Amino acid sequence: MEVAIVEDEPKLVALLNDYLLNEGYSTRLYSDGSEALQQLQSSLPDLILLDLMLPGTDGLTICKEIRKSSQVPIIMLTARVDEIDRLLGLEIGADDYICKPFSPREVVARVKAVMRRAVPAGDSVGSATDDLTISENTAQMMFNDKSAALTSVELMLLKTLIGQTGRIFSRNQLMTRIYPDNRVVSDRTIDSHVKKLRQKIQALDSSREYIHSVYGIGYKYEVEEAGKT
Numbered sequence: 001m002e003v004a005i006v007e008d009e010p011k012l013v014a015l016l017n018d019y020l021l022n023e024g025y026s027t028r029l030y031s032d033g034s035e036a037l038q039q040l041q042s043s044l045p046d047l048i049l050l051d052l053m054l055p056g057t058d059g060l061t062i063c064k065e066i067r068k069s070s071q072v073p074i075i076m077l078t079a080r081v082d083e084i085d086r087l088l089g090l091e092i093g094a095d096d097y098i099c100k101p102f103s104p105r106e107v108v109a110r111v112k113a114v115m116r117r118a119v120p121a122g123d124s125v126g127s128a129t130d131d132l133t134i135s136e137n138t139a140q141m142m143f144n145d146k147s148a149a150l151t152s153v154e155l156m157l158l159k160t161l162i163g164q165t166g167r168i169f170s171r172n173q174l175m176t177r178i179y180p181d182n183r184v185v186s187d188r189t190i191d192s193h194v195k196k197l198r199q200k201i202q203a204l205d206s207s208r209e210y211i212h213s214v215y216g217i218g219y220k221y222e223v224e225e226a227g228k229t
Helices: 010-022 033-042 059-067 081-090 104-118 152-163 171-178 187-204
Strands: 002-006 026-030 047-051 074-078 096-099 125-129 132-135 140-143 146-149 208-214 218-225
Touching: 002 010, 002 033, 010 026, 010 104, 026 033, 033 059, 047 059, 047 104, 059 074, 074 104, 096 104, 132 152, 140 187, 146 187, 152 171, 152 187, 152 218, 171 187, 171 218, 187 208
Parallel strands: 002 026, 002 047, 047 074, 074 096
Antiparallel strands: 125 132, 132 140, 140 146, 208 218
């Protein structure tokens, strides 16, 4: 497995590189955002560690550009914890966020967790409800002749909800399923992922509603005609 480290702090790059190599990953190192974007668009690694603030092209732009053509796992690195909520609100499609300063062991753990979510165990088409189908192998959901790419988090979220249609999952339960490393994330993190997933489903089928908010509790998956009360 190959990890691209896009970061302009030499000491941090060296530290992350050492830990990842020690865990058996191969690495690519980029300190300039413009160079990184050009190289990554022509040849993608298995995962990208992407700093938000970079010389040349910033991490936000790099993530958006890559997401136009690929769902390669991306973990954003930021120096400010309040930036994470802003990034979630911008819906740039990153799979995870880590705030500096961080332990390199934590980064390796996050890399492993995102890799596990991104690489499905089997090749078969996953769960299906009505005409909405999940393909774990390609990280896509399909409706009739249309499809939409899913991030690894969105795939896990949809699998969880579809797996027990009609069951109400609290935000904490969804966090546990999506983030098995028990990290501390806010309710807004889950709400943001659900919002993005709903938008993608809506683009495939606007005639029905699939994911429902249950006030004061959480979310459930149930197919109903749009606007039905």
